[in-house]
Amino acid sequence: MTHPACDDSTPFPSAQAVSPDRDWVFRAIDLLQCDGRRSADTHLINPAFPALKGISIYLKDESTHPTGSLKHRLARSLFLYGICNGHISRGTTLVEASSGSTAVSEAYFARLLDLPFIAVMPRSTSSAKVDAIERLGGSCHFVDEPARVYETAAAIAGETGGHYLDQFTNAERATDWRGNNNIAESTFRQMASEPHPVPRWVVMSAGTGGTAATIGRYIRFQNLSTRLCVADVENSVFFDSYRTGDPAITSARPSRIEGVGRPRVEPSFVPGVIDRMLRIPDVASIAAAHVLSERLFRRVGGSTGTNFMALLLIAAGMMREGTQGSLVTLICDAGDRYASTYYEPGWLAAQKLDIAPYKAKLDRFLDTGTGLEELS
Known part of the structure; x- marks a missing residue:
């Protein structure tokens, strides 16, 4: 007896009946992949901070994508x-x-x-x-x-x-963390010929947690000695969840640093791939964004300030220990989107954020290699 599924008398459905939008799907994927080929590799910037002896800092500049951000x-x-x-x-x-x-x-x-x-x-x-x-x-x-x-x-x-x-x-599930030119593979490939090609630390703030998950998984998959530090901000629950192991923590207040920090632990946050977390005060994030902007001669966003502040705290710890090596973090987006907030004195005053003390400490550290000891 012939199985109904294999019965030759049953008309085979046409391609149109199986998938009326298959042509659209082919075209859509082609358009998305073309965009990926045009914009996948962003610059890896190596700003000179001579006072940080033996420590090289690298900034993966994701602000150069067509839509201006990571x-x-x-x-x-x-x-x-x-x-x-x-x-x-x-x-x-x-x-x-x-x-x-x-x-x-x-x-x-x-x-x-x-x-x-x-x-x-x-x-x-x-x-x-x-x-x-x-x-x-x-x-x-x-x-x-x-x-x-x-x-x-x-x-x-x-x-x-x-x-x-x-x-x-x-x-965390939409990105192929094993490779396929994701942000981790791109960064480590660009680091290959640098004096310290394997970074001691990669620093990343968390919004969805997906980029940190991709980087952490890639580091483990490639069996690298690099460690991952995730920086969190005020009114966000990621840090407390990581510290306590409680994924049910929530916050009633929103993050002031747009793009990072969440009122709940998002499903894409993967604590098991993180080696260290730091909580960065909002005033320090914004001060760090100002300091980095002045030294790059262009504005960066607040989440980049969070990244940079955490990276400098790790650098201060390395200097105290006499450790050398490279540190990598991301420029998440440009600061022009925040001209009316993080770069507006009136907004800072209304938020009661005095960035001058942190800014002075950061400038001193970058110019002399001292000044962050009590914070790191």
């Missing part, structure tokens, strides 16, 4: 992940919960694929990011309580029959 990589990965899993097809409305930079990048890719895009974000998100999303053809839906971005985004996706990209869940 989130360009994540957005492309999320789109590929959604398409290849059958969640995104022709005409799908895309929805994301985002404090800004991820949504800017996702709006770019949505326009590339001619798909509607809605960003759900806190009302406090910088106007520059809102303007960027709208210029790219996306629309913004604001919530007054930052913790409600998740449920609101999921609800809008359901109401529109669309797809919730869900960066906070999918960041």
